[in-house]
Amino acid sequence: MITLSSDFGSPYPAAMRGVLLSADPQVRLVDVAHDLPRQDVRAAAFWTRFVLPEFPPAVHLLVVDPGVGTDRAALVVRAGDHAIVAPDNGVALPAARALAVDSSVEVFAYDYDDPASNTFHGRDVFAPAAAAVHGVGVSRVEEFDSVSPVDEYVDLRLPVSETTDRTAYGEVLVVDDFGNAITNVPGAFLTEVERVRVNGESVPVGDSFASVAEGERLVTVGSHGNVECDVNRGRGDEAFGLSAGDTVRIERVE
Amino acid sequence: MITLSSDFGSPYPAAMRGVLLSADPQVRLVDVAHDLPRQDVRAAAFWTRFVLPEFPPAVHLLVVDPGVGTDRAALVVRAGDHAIVAPDNGVALPAARALAVDSSVEVFAYDYDDPASNTFHGRDVFAPAAAAVHGVGVSRVEEFDSVSPVDEYVDLRLPVSETTDRTAYGEVLVVDDFGNAITNVPGAFLTEVERVRVNGESVPVGDSFASVAEGERLVTVGSHGNVECDVNRGRGDEAFGLSAGDTVRIERVE
Amino acid sequence: MITLSSDFGSPYPAAMRGVLLSADPQVRLVDVAHDLPRQDVRAAAFWTRFVLPEFPPAVHLLVVDPGVGTDRAALVVRAGDHAIVAPDNGVALPAARALAVDSSVEVFAYDYDDPASNTFHGRDVFAPAAAAVHGVGVSRVEEFDSVSPVDEYVDLRLPVSETTDRTAYGEVLVVDDFGNAITNVPGAFLTEVERVRVNGESVPVGDSFASVAEGERLVTVGSHGNVECDVNRGRGDEAFGLSAGDTVRIERVE
Numbered sequence: 001m002i003t004l005s006s007d008f009g010s011p012y013p014a015a016m017r018g019v020l021l022s023a024d025p026q027v028r029l030v031d032v033a034h035d036l037p038r039q040d041v042r043a044a045a046f047w048t049r050f051v052l053p054e055f056p057p058a059v060h061l062l063v064v065d066p067g068v069g070t071d072r073a074a075l076v077v078r079a080g081d082h083a084i085v086a087p088d089n090g091v092a093l094p095a096a097r098a099l100a101v102d103s104s105v106e107v108f109a110y111d112y113d114d115p116a117s118n119t120f121h122g123r124d125v126f127a128p129a130a131a132a133v134h135g136v137g138v139s140r141v142e143e144f145d146s147v148s149p150v151d152e153y154v155d156l157r158l159p160v161s162e163t164t165d166r167t168a169y170g171e172v173l174v175v176d177d178f179g180n181a182i183t184n185v186p187g188a189f190l191t192e193v194e195r196v197r198v199n200g201e202s203v204p205v206g207d208s209f210a211s212v213a214e215g216e217r218l219v220t221v222g223s224h225g226n227v228e229c230d231v232n233r234g235r236g237d238e239a240f241g242l243s244a245g246d247t248v249r250i251e252r253v254e
Numbered sequence: 255m256i257t258l259s260s261d262f263g264s265p266y267p268a269a270m271r272g273v274l275l276s277a278d279p280q281v282r283l284v285d286v287a288h289d290l291p292r293q294d295v296r297a298a299a300f301w302t303r304f305v306l307p308e309f310p311p312a313v314h315l316l317v318v319d320p321g322v323g324t325d326r327a328a329l330v331v332r333a334g335d336h337a338i339v340a341p342d343n344g345v346a347l348p349a350a351r352a353l354a355v356d357s358s359v360e361v362f363a364y365d366y367d368d369p370a371s372n373t374f375h376g377r378d379v380f381a382p383a384a385a386a387v388h389g390v391g392v393s394r395v396e397e398f399d400s401v402s403p404v405d406e407y408v409d410l411r412l413p414v415s416e417t418t419d420r421t422a423y424g425e426v427l428v429v430d431d432f433g434n435a436i437t438n439v440p441g442a443f444l445t446e447v448e449r450v451r452v453n454g455e456s457v458p459v460g461d462s463f464a465s466v467a468e469g470e471r472l473v474t475v476g477s478h479g480n481v482e483c484d485v486n487r488g489r490g491d492e493a494f495g496l497s498a499g500d501t502v503r504i505e506r507v508e
Numbered sequence: 509m510i511t512l513s514s515d516f517g518s519p520y521p522a523a524m525r526g527v528l529l530s531a532d533p534q535v536r537l538v539d540v541a542h543d544l545p546r547q548d549v550r551a552a553a554f555w556t557r558f559v560l561p562e563f564p565p566a567v568h569l570l571v572v573d574p575g576v577g578t579d580r581a582a583l584v585v586r587a588g589d590h591a592i593v594a595p596d597n598g599v600a601l602p603a604a605r606a607l608a609v610d611s612s613v614e615v616f617a618y619d620y621d622d623p624a625s626n627t628f629h630g631r632d633v634f635a636p637a638a639a640a641v642h643g644v645g646v647s648r649v650e651e652f653d654s655v656s657p658v659d660e661y662v663d664l665r666l667p668v669s670e671t672t673d674r675t676a677y678g679e680v681l682v683v684d685d686f687g688n689a690i691t692n693v694p695g696a697f698l699t700e701v702e703r704v705r706v707n708g709e710s711v712p713v714g715d716s717f718a719s720v721a722e723g724e725r726l727v728t729v730g731s732h733g734n735v736e737c738d739v740n741r742g743r744g745d746e747a748f749g750l751s752a753g754d755t756v757r758i759e760r761v762e
Contacts (some may be wrong), residue, residue, distance in 0.1 A: 003268075009684075011540055012685075013561050014511075017562075017563075018559060018561075022563065023562060031539070035265075036265070038686070039741055047265050050265075051268045055271075056275055066717075068718070069604030069715060070718045118728070120730070176263075176266070177262070177500075178292070209323060209586070222373050222374070223374030235318060285522070289518050290519070305526060306526070308525075308526025309523075309525050430520070431518060432546070462577020462578060464575055474627060477627050477631060487574060
């Protein structure tokens with residue numbers, strides 16, 4: 001099984017599907033998403049860390065690659081029975097650590113020849129690499145000539161919030177399609193809290209969207225375990241004035 | 255085979271794919287759509303009633319769920335060789351009746367434990383339920399411990415138009431991606447009619463978009479069998495000033 | 509294997525998936541794209557010429573069909589081990605020639621009965637035709653009763669640029685999701701050129717997006733082999749003021 005994640009929109013991902021199927025017409029392909037926020041390595045890291053652990057063992061092709069055409073390396077990051085094939089810009093590391101039982105990952109460089117283009121390494125470098133890794137098998141990646149262990153690579157860790165007794169200082173990691181502003185504040189911060197101030201404005205803490213009236217704001221713990229700023233049947237990003245990258249200060253109100 | 259329909263946008267549906275594949279790595283998954291009009295139970299009922307009958311026997315996972323996190327039940331609705339797994343808000347019933355040979359459906363509650371989140375029951379409740387139903391087999395759903403027949407559930411019937419000799423009083427059910435305003439007036443109302451008035455404005459009845467010049471309005475019978483208000487190579491919703499939920503009065507012009 | 513390409517948006521493609529799976533529940537389906545520029549036969553021809561050659565032998569269902577409901581024919585275009593099933597409006601020819609080893613293609617008409625609708629031949633004509641071609645096998649298409657060779661059909665050739673010693677006169681074929689304005693000027697025109705004027709404005713030629721600073725314009729050779737007008741991490745169409753169909757004059761600057 002090979003999963004596909006990118007910021008390529010459409011129809012570029014189809015070229016990757018074609019390459020993968022030409023390498024192995026029997027391989028199972030599963031799209032994760034191809035509308036990840038464009039050239040936003042951190043957002044791609046967040047979403048794949050969220051989604052990939054739901055999958056059974058697989059090779060995960062993950063291409064969000066602002067450095068396409070430069071000499072940045074192609075990586076194979078092994079995490080237990082999974083492998084992520086991605087550019088060396090840190091995008092694969094958060095998901096890989098989430099996939100590995102003990103967060104221990106192995107990082108390999110994938111050596112590629114001069115690719116056919118400088119603008120579409122998804123087709124010309126990463127899809128062939130994912131097909132090759134899938135062909136040889138995740139457990140035997142090191143037997144593969146084009147692959148060699150590396151110690152130096154770009155790492156990425158999603159920012160962690162700072163929490164005092166009553167206040168969490170965090171950041172909006174992404175805004176989802178519903179407009180929910182997903183922060184990096186751990187959900188545990190809301191345990192037994194009924195009301196908070198978000199950047200100074202008082203809002204209720206809810207168990208679910210429906211815990212407030214339609215159109216009303218709330219703060220809740222999302223399915224990723226983080227605090228998010230939402231509106232029941234509306235857009236939290238607009239109601240709270242929050243975008244990806246904005247800081248949030250969340251205070252417990254007694 | 256499991257089909258997937260939701261209003262989740264992206265990348266949330268990928269988490270459901272992962273759950274389904276973790277339960278059975280061999281299961282065949284087919285996406286119907288994940289951009290159904292957001293939290294619009296009636297539109298989801300219309301579109302799945304339109305699309306699901308094209309499929310061979312399958313389990314259909316259908317999650318448009320404004321009540322996520324409340325205590326609304328999870329349902330398994332059996333219709334012949336098909337089963338729809340959906341929240342108890344009526345969304346499954348129109349498609350289920352269309353799938354059943356004689357419109358007779360069987361409704362079961364799917365008993366679920368405390369889910370991991372209150373905001374993403376697609377991942378935490380409905381995908382596991384669909385995997386379980388697929389595993390046990392649609393014909394043997396009742397042998398499954400978590401499943402029990404229910405008499406009370408939320409039903410939903412799409413509104414029916416009222417038709418007199420010369421006038422149909424209907425409603426726009428949905429606007430499709432092309433901008434076609436699809437009403438609930440049966441196509442038979444246009445039989446041997448060459449011209450109608452839609453909310454007072456005279457427009458031709460056409461067999462196909464191309465029966466009028468580019469940019470011109472027409473009324474035709476869509477592929478769902480209903481009357482729709484269209485523009486050849488343009489947007490009918492804008493030209494007619496119609497949105498989902500609007501009433502339409504269509505008069506035959508002799 | 510059957511690939512699917514259309515301008516149908518969502519959820520109409522799901523009806524085609526259902527039809528194909530009802531004909532053969534085992535058939536492998538692969539989506540190319542369903543958001544091809546609406547009713548733009550030339551753009552669909554460009555994109556499928558770009559993408560389909562990446563695929564192993566397959567039946568390619570390709571429906572961009574402004575003439576739906578008129579008496580235009582349905583075609584099966586065979587190109588080596590591939591077949592494209594499409595309306596007779598030229599859309600299939602560029603990809604078919606790219607798929608055929610020597611550009612030689614065979615064109616057949618697919619004879620269809622009165623379809624269930626005049627607005628959705630993707631479901632009612634082309635998906636059944638693709639299923640039938642897949643069932644009988646690409647190499648045996650002519651044994652199939654509904655299929656007969658034709659000499660007359662709508663051909664389409666994407667416009668070719670004219671190039672003098674120092675100047676290429678071309679056209680923007682499509683703008684991709686990134687905003688890159690893809691022209692029909694062959695990439696070879698940029699060989700060993702460091703700077704060009706695009707419609708009079710001087711811009712650098714780059715090997716990759718990253719060869720200029722973020723937000724800066726460049727001209728490069730895209731993954732399709734054509735010259736494209738881009739912005740590093742921005743939209744070339746906006747920065748250059750170019751849309752599909754616009755003419756471009758590209759001059760080498762010594």
